Amino acid sequence: MWSLIVAIVVGFVAGLIARALHPGDDKAGFLMTTVLGIAGSLLATYAGRLLGLYGENSAAGFIASIIGAIIILFIYNMLSKKS
Template identity: 35%
Template sequence: MLGLIISIIVIGLIAGALARLIVPGKQSMGIGMTILLGIIGSFVGGFLGFFLFGADAQDGFFQPAGIIGSLIGAIIVLLLWGAFAGRRSSRR
């Protein structure tokens, strides 16, 4: 169980950091928020993979498609975060 939690955190950190590198602009978040971004992105990517392709996680946790799905999900979450955060700060 501890190994699963550590691997989720590591994959979240990798996916979140890569998403922050790919998406242009300044994202004001620390390492904890980057990990959370990657973890949420993994759930979004997994949901999209299952919804679009019927893919399932039965083949194992570390898969290239799973990591790519996590990255795509993290990019989507980061873009949505930027859109909502930008909208909120422009009202002031």
């Protein structure tokens, strides 16, 4: 449970940094950026666990969370441009 809370808090900060690093004109607001950052952090956490990089009760690191948030933000931008 604690690792999930850490992933959410780190994801919040990672989403803000990912938005600053991701090139392009983002129309997502502050709340959507936060949600995408949390999703990216959770993606990095569970993908790392699946690959055996993290233990069962550990969360992804800060850099991995930023990379996960950039991936989620990129996918979000591709899907939002089509609609």
